[in-house]
Amino acid sequence: MCLAIPGEVVEISADRPDIARVAVSGVKRLINIGLLGEKPVPGEWVLIHVGFALSKVDEGEAKAVLDFLEGIGKSYEDELAALRDSRIE
Numbered sequence: 001m002c003l004a005i006p007g008e009v010v011e012i013s014a015d016r017p018d019i020a021r022v023a024v025s026g027v028k029r030l031i032n033i034g035l036l037g038e039k040p041v042p043g044e045w046v047l048i049h050v051g052f053a054l055s056k057v058d059e060g061e062a063k064a065v066l067d068f069l070e071g072i073g074k075s076y077e078d079e080l081a082a083l084r085d086s087r088i089e
Contacts, residue, residue, distance in 0.1 A: 003079045004049040005069060006062035007031070009040045019088060022048065025066065027080060030088045051086050 007022035007029075018034035033039060033046065033053045040046055045062040046053035057065075069076040 003069065003075060004047045004054060005076075005079055005083070006045050006057055006065050007048050008062070009033075009042050009044050009046060011042055012039070020046075020053070022046065022053075024048065024083055025070075025080060027084055029083055029086060032088060048083075051088055 005024055007024040010021045010023050010028060012033075013019040013021070013030070017039070018032055019030050020033045020040065021028055022031050029051075031046075031048055031051050031053055036046070036053055036056065038056065040053070040056055045057045045059055047055050047057050047062075069079075
């Protein structure tokens, strides 16, 4: 099962404005934000799927989704493992 998970934007790459460092449950990864019409800024939340930000979400919605995902267990752990193993360079 593939899930979209919320992550908080930590920083935008100075060299590549289409790449952001995002934190998801303590894991930080580079993701592509090029699909978003309005680019996020640090502190905002995005919904991530396979290394791409699909949309911006508000913090309350992001935290509710994270709480739900933590509650369903294995699928969430599998998605975090996939995020840890992913790389955008």
